[in-house]
Amino acid sequence: MEGSYSQIIYDNIFNVYLYELKIMAIINGVFKNIALLISGTAVAQLINFCFIPLITRLYGPxxxxxMGSLMAFINIMIPIASLSFPIAIVLPKSDKTAIYIAYLSICIGLVGAGVLLIVIGGLEYLDGSFSQYPEWYILLLPFIMTFLPLQQSGQQWLIRKKQFKEIAKVSVSQALIMNGLKVIGGGILPTQIMxxxxxxxxxxxxxxQFFYxxxxKGLGIPLSKIKKNYFIRVARGYYDFPLYxxxxxxxxxxxxxxPIFLLGYYFDSKIVGFYVLAQTLLTAPVTLLSTSISNVYYPTIAxxxxxxxxxxxxxxxxxxxLFIVSLFIYLPCILLSGIVFKIIFGGGWITSSIFFQWMAIYCIFWxxxxxxxxxxxPLKIQNYFLLYEVISFLLRILSLMLGYYLYKDAIICIIMFSSTNAVTYAVLIVYILFQAKVNDRKYT
Structure with missing residues (x-):
């Protein structure tokens, strides 16, 4: 009897040891993937940082x-271009379903670009809604929109296939080419159109690049084998992505x-330039860490x-x-931004450094x-999250409007906007943790 108890103990110890080895292997794999993404994104951000002083001096605020307004329009077009279907690419068990989601996204993007072109033409004809922007600027938007689903679908497919090295390569090459084009173009003709x-x-x-x-890596299907009925089935199966x-x-x-649109409306492009520079510098750590970690942890959580x-x-x-890491990143930035901006970007960008200090506070929570x-x-609470986004969106609008109508000061607008952002992100964290705890009770 004593021997059997000993054998049971040894067996349990051995099983625990094997389990720990498996856990360590998973953790090592996850951190290896994170390291790949972070290294690629870090190099890309370093390239961006090196070019920013040249670009700001070539073109001015x-x-x-x-340029910041264009990127703002593109960021808004991203969810519209494919109705968020690409986010679902990592979820299906079969590659076939994931491929159909990708191609459905591309088709939606083509239709969406055509609709956007018609809407722009109609609004411009009726009331000149885009009169503050040149015609060549506005017509560029639907053209870019046709390509956005290629990027989203391609990136999510690479995540599904754990091809994180490929994502890192795209990040680096894109940073080199985009910034190189800006500097070369600015050296020849430093204008807004350039x-x-x-x-x-x-x-x-x-x-x-992402789609290629x-x-x-397998995101392809012969046109002759595409079945329309399967597109409909996929769209119905993942209806919550476009709906919520x-x-x-x-x-x-x-x-x-x-802030880019409201600052441009209430003030001018120069103030927008100050904001965009601060935003570009602040979102670099967020992009470096959050996107890389999200690309690995999202499939892990799923x-x-x-x-x-x-x-x-x-x-x-x-x-x-992430909260501790963000404190180490942003607190020194808040303290030293005034001196750093003056040295690197020149005295003409001091207002941007003040924006930077206040915006850094909400970036910690973001x-x-x-x-x-x-x-x-995975929690399937996208309907509640939509309600949260609507409320927080209205609060952000209100904070900017109050800052302008009460004080007529761009800095006050940014202070109120940043404070509101910090509070709304903190509330979101608490709510999702609560929902995660509720979910865990199902398995305990």
Missing amino acids: ESYGM IIYTTGAGVIFQCL RSYK RTPQVLINALSQNL EKFTQKKPIYNFLRKTIWG LSARPAMDTIP
């Missing part, structure tokens, strides 16, 4: 503000880019849901880890909230 067209060319090149690399995710992402994009495993502790530790956002689709 007004042209920089016009920075706009070189920026648009860089975005299109990135879209084509994903096509080489698209409005949520769209509202989020509108709220994030809202897998935990599929296997019916608890997620609360995993999510909580990830959020706390970065920390990214894992919570990635947990929303």
Whole structure:
């Protein structure tokens, strides 16, 4: 009897050891993938940083503000272009379904670009809604929109296939080409039209790169084998993405880019340029960490849901880890931004440094909230998240409007906007953690 107890103990120890080895292998794999993405994104951000002083001196705040407006329009078009279907590419068990989702996204993008062109023409004819922008600027938008689903579908397919090295390669090459075009173009003719067209060319090149690399990794199906009925089945199976995710992402994009449009409306392109420079520098760490970690943790969290495993502790530790990292990143930036801006960008960009200091506060919470956002689709609470986005969007609009109508000061507008953002992201984190704990009770 004593020997059998000993054998049971040894067997249990051995099983625990094997389990720990498996866990370590999974963790090592996850962190290896994160490291690949972060290294690629880090190099891309370093390239962007090196070019920014040249670009700001070549073009000035007004042209920089016009470029920022273009990127704001593109960010708003991203969820519209494919109705957020590409986000679902990582979820199906079969590659066939994922491929159909990708091609459905591309078809929607083509139709959406045509609709956008008609809408722009109609609004311009009726009331001149886009009179503040040149015609060549506005017509560029539907053209770029046709390419956006290629980027989204290609990137999500590479994530599905765990081809993180390919994503890193695209990040680096796109940063080199886009910034190189801006500097070369600015050296020849430093005008608004030059920075706009070189920026648009860089975005299109990135879209084509992602799709080409994903096509080489299996994202392809002969046209003769495409079945229309399967498109309908896929669209119905993932209806919650266009129904809930698209409005949520769209509202989020509108709220994030809202200051660009309102500052341009209330003030001028120069103020927009100050804001865009601060935003570009601040979102670099967010892009570096949150996108890379999200690309790895989103499929990991989705897998935990599929296997019916608890997620609360995993999510909580990830959020706390990112919060601590973001403090180390942004606190020195807040303290030193005034001196750094004057040395690197010149005295003409001091207002941008003040924007930077206040916007850094909400970026701490924005970065920390990214894992919570990635947990929303598996939790199937996108309808509640949509309500949250609507409320937070209205609060952000209100904060900017109050800042202008009460004080007529761009800096006050940014202070009120940043404070509102910080509070709304903190509320989101608490709510998603609560929902994760509720979900875990099903498996305990």
